[in-house]
Amino acid sequence: MVQKNLIDGEWIAGSEAFRNINPSDTNDVVGEYARASAEDARAAIAAAKAAFPAWSRS
Incomplete structure (x- = not known):
């Protein structure tokens, strides 16, 4: 399962994936x-x- 990127509160699937x-x-x-x-x-x-x-005030 490819892990998505969290950007501005949304999980974004990339156009490609890479393996670690x-x-x-x-x-x-x-x-x-x-x-x-x-x-x-x-x-x-x-x-x-x-x-x-x-965030900096929290």
Whole structure:
């Protein structure tokens, strides 16, 4: 199961996925994760900047 990215309170599926492999046992797939696009990264940064003022006062 591919893990999605949480961006601005929504779980976003990437257009691609990548596997995280255990370096000490290359047959062990630790997980599969959505690959974020540049647009996804910009959205995540914008959401973090918008949330920061309230978060920093908590």
